[in-house]
Amino acid sequence: MRRTCLDSVYRLAKEDPRIVFIGSDLGSGTLDAFKREMPERFFMEGISEAHVVGMAAGMALEGRIVYLNTIATFLTRRCYEQVVLDLCLHRARVRLIGSGGGLVYAPLGPTHEAIEDVAILRPLPGMRILAPADAEEMARIMPHTVEPEGPIYIRLGKGGDPVVTDPAQPFRWGMPALLRPGRGILLITTGTAAGLVLEAAARLAAAGHDPAVLHLPCLKPIHLEALRAHLAPMGTVVTVEEHVVTGGLGSLVAEVLAETPFPVPKRFRRVGLGDAFPEGYGSQASLMGMCGVSAEAVVSTVLGLLA
């Protein structure tokens, strides 16, 4: 997914001289072709995220469209005030590409686990938030990231995630994507967690249920009417996210549920990380399981609500 994202930046830059790329201190060889062919628009600026975000804002104020990539934790936690003030307040066209959204960097521990990135960015005025489910969706979304005014956060999952999205569903800002139609039960997810949610849906289907799966590639802005239309007929709603349950997808859906007078009453639960730093290392999948984000957890949460 990261490769697809950065390849898209390269292709977009070839066609649009306004586009520049900034990295902090990325892996050797990152975007070599970009650097070779467009050296005046390629910047590797060091382990100085606060400065790099401010510098990106300055370039944007002079008409550039800046794609800025580093590890998601450092791009959100370390330079939060620069993101708030230099990017959002100035409506700067800067695209923050956060590598390792969620527990991708499980072996590296809490310093590298971006588990609250959506929660801290979602309240910021003018911030757009994207969390594609797979590389093909990423490729479809990237051309939409060039023109919008203001900053965009692009949450990257791990590479090699299974393709679960439908190329026939074009991306539109704020619109949810229905990955599986169903009745009575709605599983809502975002990012690469879509894979485990589809697996949970298959298990529930095998047990005689018919859950729908809704994926939100765009967590901000949200097309509220579209989301409400999916929620309206469902009696059981479960959100699933590779993120803390406070402030992210689960909170977003809870807000909509709380403020919308649906005729059909809802049973609702959030599946995600709790109020604790993840313990342990291992693989992304194993740590997610330890943190309660797994197909098993989704199935048992749904069955618990139905009981």
Place this chain on the structure above:
Amino acid sequence: MYPESAHTSGALDARSRELRLKAVTAFAAARRGHLPSAFSLVEILRVLYDRVMRFDPVRPQWEERDRLIFSKGHGCLALYAILADKGFFPESELLGFCQPEGRLGGHPEFGKVPGVEASTGSLGHGLSMGVGRALALRGQGPRVFVLDSDGECDEGSLWEAALGAAKHRLDHLTVLVDCNHMQSYGSTAEVLPLDPLADKWRAFGIAAEEVDGHDPDRLEAALARVPFQPGRPSVLICHTVKGKGVPFMENNPSWHHKNRATDAEIAAVRAALGEVR
């Protein structure tokens, strides 16, 4: 270290008093503001706008203008005074300072106030934005000036930006440090020592000079020499006095961010600046 005696003595001329009184007009409307922080940098702004920078108040976004990032946002009473003086907006707007319907806030906002190039107020942001603007403008003519305070040099992000400015050899970028040797709590020497400040900048690859920040002719002469070294960004450390021009305000922390200023206090400030009523 810069000799203390060189920068504290001179009396203010009519232009310097006029601009300070315009800042007082805004301050008096709200009875609040960082007036001493503004008074230390009036001559810096005066020289930039009267003698150095290219701009057009009728076209504040004119592409060929020189850019000033006013990173020391809390000094904005002086910025508003000079922008009004130059015609970026009517002087009557000074009366809207910090008012519900005014657009001149306690810190300046980009997109609201013509001539303001960045929203500032949180310190340590401006130089990075200046580096970004300078990179985008390289080879095109416009110069970029960034006005920082000395207290702002406490911020680590400023030094990150200095590294970046030196790396890119941005010799059309000039930093002006309003070095009034004071910060909110007290002296910078007491809160967080910065000396030798010029040497710190030099060690980061920036060509540094020091000047009396209240002497318009010396300021102009120094700015006429930038870049101080070809291929390097410049920093001009302007030694100033916080509250310059009003003796009871000078170096007086209780005036740093005055609130609920009384009629008598405002009148005393005006009198000290020689206003004839």
